[in-house]
Amino acid sequence: MIPESLAALVEETRGQRRVHWAGREVWLANEAWGQLAVSLQGAQVLHYQSAPEAARAAGAPAPADSAAKEALVPGGWLWVTPTPQDLPGAIRGGIPLCWPWFADENTADESPDRSGPMHGPARKADWRLDAVDEHEEGVELHLSPEERLHGQLIPRAVIQANARRLHVELITEHVGETPVKITGALHSYLAVDDAFACRVEGLAGATYLDKLADFAERDQQGELGVRGPLDRIYRSNAELRLDDGTRRLRIARQGSDSAVVWHPGDAPPGDTSVEAARHFLCVEAANTRLDPVWLVPGAQHLLGTTLSSEDTTP
Numbered sequence: 271m272i273p274e275s276l277a278a279l280v281e282e283t284r285g286q287r288r289v290h291w292a293g294r295e296v297w298l299a300n301e302a303w304g305q306l307a308v309s310l311q312g313a314q315v316l317h318y319q320s321a322p323e324a325a326r327a328a329g330a331p332a333p334a335d336s337a338a339k340e341a342l343v344p345g346g347w348l349w350v351t352p353t354p355q356d357l358p359g360a361i362r363g364g365i366p367l368c369w370p371w372f373a374d375e376n377t378a379d380e381s382p383d384r385s386g387p388m389h390g391p392a393r394k395a396d397w398r399l400d401a402v403d404e405h406e407e408g409v410e411l412h413l414s415p416e417e418r419l420h421g422q423l424i425p426r427a428v429i430q431a432n433a434r435r436l437h438v439e440l441i442t443e444h445v446g447e448t449p450v451k452i453t454g455a456l457h458s459y460l461a462v463d464d465a466f467a468c469r470v471e472g473l474a475g476a477t478y479l480d481k482l483a484d485f486a487e488r489d490q491q492g493e494l495g496v497r498g499p500l501d502r503i504y505r506s507n508a509e510l511r512l513d514d515g516t517r518r519l520r521i522a523r524q525g526s527d528s529a530v531v532w533h534p535g536d537a538p539p540g541d542t543s544v545e546a547a548r549h550f551l552c553v554e555a556a557n558t559r560l561d562p563v564w565l566v567p568g569a570q571h572l573l574g575t576t577l578s579s580e581d582t583t584p
């Protein structure tokens with residue numbers, strides 16, 4: 271579910287190409303296996319739609335969103351705001367890479383006054399496409415930041431897309447001399463019919479920190495039904511299912527013992543209308559204060575997420 275100007279660029283693509291959208295350079299693919307859009311700002315996947323999903327979605331009506339400058343076009347597993355911030359802001363939507371910290375959790379390690387940017391510098395930085403590995407079944411992209419973002423750590427991103435799944439990896443390599451603590455997230459904005467009619471399965475019985483209640487620790491009673499604003503960090507490495515009543519998305523995570531579920535309710539950030547916000551739910555593969563990673567010199571950490579549809583995956 272992406273803005274119609276981006277959807278039009280994807281539809282007009284035959285094979286692969288680079289375009290400019292919302293002031294960012296964006297790599298597009300429209301292939302037999304499906305569609306993919308990746309912004310080079312932040313190595314951020316903006317859109318993924320498998321060919322089987324496209325066939326099912328054809329003809330679905332666009333959701334009403336009169337407040338937006340342009341309509342959100344249905345289709346795909348990811349949501350992008352129709353009113354993105356100008357550069358150097360980050361685009362709200364798709365899968366932003368939060369690195370090397372989640373929210374403001376260990377900015378203290380970066381800046382003693384905890385003044386580092388929310389979710390770290392990676393999501394606003396320029397990344398370059400180091401390699402595109404195409405094959406009949408899909409594509410694999412490798413990206414790295416244009417500039418050093420940390421004195422001792424180097425991140426890189428791997429994005430794989432084919433007709434069955436979207437897989438994103440954020441790999442951190444320690445090239446320095448002293449141990450460093452990292453957190454982070456693959457901050458997936460998943461496209462849903464109605465955020466407040468969603469069910470997230472796989473978290474029943476898990477404990478969570480409720481960020482809307484000063485990080486109070488609670489237990490998840492039964493499966494999670496989203497009915498309003500929430501901002502929770504679940505202690506869980508379980509595979510999750512997001513059911514919005516129209517489709518079921520499977521969310522697997524690698525190297526992540528924290529699952530963040532976030533929706534701002536009827537008070538979304540300024541770059542998103544209330545109506546547009548009804549069509550996303552964030553379910554994030556994360557490392558947070560519950561499972562920070564201490565990287566030692568020479569070590570690597572991989573944070574990954576794999577999205578697949580229960581309808582298309584055998």
Ligand SMILES: O=P(O)(O)OC[C@H]1O[C@H](O)[C@H](O)[C@@H](O)[C@@H]1O
Pocket residue numbers: 373388389481501502530531532539552
């Ligand atoms: O507005 P952003 O900086 O993109 O952050 C959006 C959201 O990200 C995470 O999900 C956090 O748990 C939320 O507390 C935060 O509001």
